[in-house]
Amino acid sequence: MSDALFEIRDLRLSFPDLAHKPLFGSAPRIEVLKGLSFDIARGDVVGIVGGSGSGKSTLGRAMIRLLDVESGEIRFDGTEISQLGETDLRPLRRRMQMIFQDPMSSLNPRHTVARLIAGPLHLHGFDQIRARVDQALSQVGLPLSFRSRYPHELSGGQRQRVGIARAIATEPEFILADEVVSGLDVSSQAQVLNLLERLVSDMGLTLGFISHDLSVVRRLCKTTLVLHRGEIVEQAETAALFGAPTAQYTRDLLDAIPLPEVTPGWLG
Amino acid sequence: MSFLELKNLDAHVGRLPILRDVSLQVAPGEVRALVGESGAGKSMIGKAILGTLPDAILVTGGQILLEGEDLQRMRAKDRRRLIGAKAALIPQDPLTALNPARRVGPQICNRLVDILGWRRQEAEARVVELLHEVHIPAPDRVMRAYPHELSGGMRQRILIASAFAAEPQLIVADEPTTALDVTVQKQILRLIRDLQARHGTALLFVTHDLGVVSKLCQSMTVLYGGKVIEDTSVDQFFRAPGHAYSAALLAATPKYTDPDSSLMPVPEAVISAVEAEIAAHDAAHQKGAV
Numbered sequence: 001m002s003d004a005l006f007e008i009r010d011l012r013l014s015f016p017d018l019a020h021k022p023l024f025g026s027a028p029r030i031e032v033l034k035g036l037s038f039d040i041a042r043g044d045v046v047g048i049v050g051g052s053g054s055g056k057s058t059l060g061r062a063m064i065r066l067l068d069v070e071s072g073e074i075r076f077d078g079t080e081i082s083q084l085g086e087t088d089l090r091p092l093r094r095r096m097q098m099i100f101q102d103p104m105s106s107l108n109p110r111h112t113v114a115r116l117i118a119g120p121l122h123l124h125g126f127d128q129i130r131a132r133v134d135q136a137l138s139q140v141g142l143p144l145s146f147r148s149r150y151p152h153e154l155s156g157g158q159r160q161r162v163g164i165a166r167a168i169a170t171e172p173e174f175i176l177a178d179e180v181v182s183g184l185d186v187s188s189q190a191q192v193l194n195l196l197e198r199l200v201s202d203m204g205l206t207l208g209f210i211s212h213d214l215s216v217v218r219r220l221c222k223t224t225l226v227l228h229r230g231e232i233v234e235q236a237e238t239a240a241l242f243g244a245p246t247a248q249y250t251r252d253l254l255d256a257i258p259l260p261e262v263t264p265g266w267l268g
Numbered sequence: 269m270s271f272l273e274l275k276n277l278d279a280h281v282g283r284l285p286i287l288r289d290v291s292l293q294v295a296p297g298e299v300r301a302l303v304g305e306s307g308a309g310k311s312m313i314g315k316a317i318l319g320t321l322p323d324a325i326l327v328t329g330g331q332i333l334l335e336g337e338d339l340q341r342m343r344a345k346d347r348r349r350l351i352g353a354k355a356a357l358i359p360q361d362p363l364t365a366l367n368p369a370r371r372v373g374p375q376i377c378n379r380l381v382d383i384l385g386w387r388r389q390e391a392e393a394r395v396v397e398l399l400h401e402v403h404i405p406a407p408d409r410v411m412r413a414y415p416h417e418l419s420g421g422m423r424q425r426i427l428i429a430s431a432f433a434a435e436p437q438l439i440v441a442d443e444p445t446t447a448l449d450v451t452v453q454k455q456i457l458r459l460i461r462d463l464q465a466r467h468g469t470a471l472l473f474v475t476h477d478l479g480v481v482s483k484l485c486q487s488m489t490v491l492y493g494g495k496v497i498e499d500t501s502v503d504q505f506f507r508a509p510g511h512a513y514s515a516a517l518l519a520a521t522p523k524y525t526d527p528d529s530s531l532m533p534v535p536e537a538v539i540s541a542v543e544a545e546i547a548a549h550d551a552a553h554q555k556g557a558v
Binding site: 185186189212214255263267268 | 305306420449450451452453454457458461476477478479480481482483484502503506507516517518520521522523524525527531532533534
């Protein structure tokens with residue numbers, strides 16, 4: 001068994017550009033992922049960063065096969081999954097979960113917290129669901145009294161904890177977190193990041209953390225992958241990448257972050 | 269003299285206080301940040317000034333003085349005209365602020381024509397001139413474009429141009445860069461700062477991002493639960509915050525240059541202390557009312 005959980009080779013994906021579709025004939029395609037190759041080691045926390053339109057969310061979703069890829073290989077724990085059908089993917093889905101940016105739109109507002117967390121457990125045929133829901137709640141630091149609450153009754157940070165509880169309930173090996181703290185206040189953001197950090201080490205998770213906020217990535221991630229226009233411009237250990245970025249685009253990104261300290265002349 | 273002054277402003281939804289005894293001043297040409305977490309009331313202050321509070325929220329006490337004139341005591345029509353002439357808004361999300369079914373140009377000109385009574389030709393010429401000023405290439409073409417044909421940064425530039433069009437003395441900017449990429453954010457912040465400086469406009473910048481505050485603003489008001497926690501200069505705040513809550517907020521803000529010491533959630537004790545201050549304020553206020 002190799003120590004890479006994901007091995008990705010020459011991954012390509014494009015969408016039809018409907019804004020430029022001619023009246024007759026098919027629309028031209030926009031290449032979103034232009035032949036990406038990289039590995040994600042078991043137990044790694046990898047930050048996937050880039051500007052809007054860089055392809056970071058598309059990459060994440062393609063990796064866990066929420067999107068169909070055009071060509072290239074995706075090996076998950078040694079199994080090539082890029083062309084698997086839904087039936088064959090089903091047993092793998094338990095092992096890779098996702099946390100979404102906006103829990104208000106990703107959690108069904110008519111379901112209680114307990115039912116939301118139990119959803120994936122039912123889907124994957126788990127037993128002792130009640131006990132597992134309780135365990136997931138306590139792992140994310142929510143009281144058991146929240147079982148019967150509805151999403152609208154919770155604060156933003158609490159809702160995001162429910163999203164996390166739902167993702168960890170099936171004891172996955174990989175979790176993809178797509179901008180999970182960008183809608184939160186700094187204080188809840190700090191709490192959720194600390195929680196993710198703890199879960200990664202307690203559960204031996206591998207985490208793909210998509211974010212546009214490099215300060216957050218610096219705090220949480222062991223390695224970082226910088227995407228720009230569908231290509232990887234830099235992949236390195238986070239400390240090294242922030243200490244001495246090699247790609248111009250990474251330097252531009254870092255320069256553009258307004259750090260919370262007074263720097264006269266920063267705006268030029 | 270301050271151009272804008274809020275004196276002991278209170279606002280309620282039913283019996284629930286939204287703003288509690290808020291006082292602040294903005295001098296001509298000053299750039300002041302309104303900072304706080306969600307629910308702190310920072311956007312509500314901006315809306316109260318511009319007279320765009322939701323119907324359910326009522327100003328229940330205090331004064332909003334624009335060049336010394338008390339907005340609460342004016343007739344609605346006069347107030348609207350005064351605000352339209354003196355103040356403008358840069359909204360958070362340009363895509364919701366612009367009508368998707370109409371071309372961009374007429375939408376920006378309308379404000380000048382309807383509220384300030386400019387002739388349409390005059391308004392159009394002025395807007396084209398401003399689009400030049402916000403570095404939009406081919407302004408004539410952009411005026412005829414629909415919002416969806418433009419990028420997020422471009423749309424925000426257009427709304428900035430629109431805000432500055434009537435030479436207002438005060439601009440309220442409500443999280444204008446939150447939806448943008450960091451690289452675009454920096455360009456937009458620079459643009460707002462340049463225009464503000466060139467036109468001598470006072471700016472009330474509503475944001476939750478202390479990083480942006482430190483780069484753009486001179487003074488700041490920190491809010492929690494609709495109450496002013498601290499009113500200070502930006503230099504002073506980042507050197508030594510004057511309130512435990514301000515310090516906690518700063519400590520919770522991530523910094524890539526200092527990954528280990530950043531990201532402390534605001535401690536429970538600090539929150540309960542602030543909540544206690546607010547409860548004490550509410551109790552005193554109710555006594556005063558009776």
